[in-house]
Amino acid sequence: MSTDNNNHGLEEQRRRKAESFKLNIRDNYDDDGTSYGSSEPEEISSYSGEEVKDQIARESKRSLKKRQRQEKRELKARNKRNRRIFRIAWIVSVLIIAAALGAFLITGMNDLLAINRKDDSTVTVQVPKDADIGTVTDALKNSGVIGEPTYFKLYAMVTKNNTFSQGTYELKKNMDYQAIITNLQGTSNRTDTIEVTIIEGQSVLEIADKLEEGGALGNKAEFLQLCNSSKFDNDFDFLKNIKNPGERYYKLEGYLYPDKYEFYVNEDPASIIYKILNNYEKRMAEKQAFDGYEKLTSVNKMLEKSDDGYTLDEIMTIASIIQAEAADSDDMYYISSILHNRLNADSSEGVSSLGLDSTKYYPYRSKDKLPAEIAANYKSRYDTYDNTGLPPGPICNPGMEAIKAALNPYDSSYYYFCHDSNGKAYYASTIGEHEANLEYIK
Incomplete structure (x- = not known):
């Protein structure tokens, strides 16, 4: 009996303590949960919250700075590593380029000077009309006259020798670049010649037709235009002294001396005319051509x-x-x-x-x-x-x-x-x- 009473007393004490605890909570807060009573606990509670916030902010800043410092260290390390890799790659690239350029310059210079081209045999090179530097270079390469086409193009462009005359040329395989260009821009080594005979009594129109039919003249219209121009006056006094060029159909009519000529295929019209006029001047200056007749011992005697x-x-x-x-x-x-x-x-x-x-x-x-x-x-x-x-x-x-x-x-x-x-x-x-x-x- 006493044991039951004791247990009952303990239960009663715990109940009263629980109720007392609940009452204390209600006494410190309003129905909506807002604290009331003295201001001191509130101030203590507020101060503690700000302090916690400041502490959290400080910790956050320290953590952020720490992360930033860490990131900077990592970035610096990466940059250092990348710079080292780049420097190595750059040096390797420079060495590769220098080696390639050195090899190009050496082989190019050897080809330019024909140092390694010992073969002195003669080959035929065909240069078509209006050929550009690429076409000429290919023709030279295919014929074995040059070994480094890129270097030849570079040399021709640097020396401003990138225009060439149409024709068929005989070139030696051991010629240096300048000798090759000189021959391609001249006519001494051309082999594509055509023999044309201008017959006595032919007119300018008939001569133009004959030159064109024979393949010597590639531009008949230009030839006829030049035959009625003053282009050749400064070179030939007998043309300069013509008093009435405006009344004529062709100023050069009469002065295209009939003879056998050798021209190149599709030769420049001005070059053809110069060749004929030079022959006229030469023939008219030959005293023996007139069988001792003294009226004409030179062209100049009759200019007036x-x-x-x-x-x-x-x-x-x-x-x-x-x-x-x-x-x-x-x-x-x-x-x-x-x-x-x-x-x-x-x-x-x-x-x-x-x-x-x-x-x-x-x-x-x-x-x-x-x-x-x-x-x-x-x-x-x-x-x-x-x-x-x-x-x-x-x-x-x-x-x-x-x-x-x-x-x-x-x-x-x-x-x-x-x-x-x-x-x-x-x-x-x-x-x-x-x-x-x-x-x-x-």
């Missing part, structure tokens, strides 16, 4: 007036007509006398013009050669039926015999001539005799 009162240009015009009209060499001298007689005749002779068929359609050979678009109303400025005196210039390119005949006509009283179908010449002093000759040869 010949002994007969004609300029060189007028003599060339007369010679061109003789060349176009005469049937043979002897006929040239008779026709020359007729031309001189007509040019010097007064009105009483009844010959007011030269009246030559060869001048009627110039610069075309005949009526059937006229372009269709101009044939109907064509009228030549050189027509000696309508115009008195000599035409403005030569009508073709005469040979030396015709020039000599123009300078040294036969002494005759003839004013007229004609030819039969076989080329036989008939001369007359009067119009009546001439008409009778014309009737006879019908």
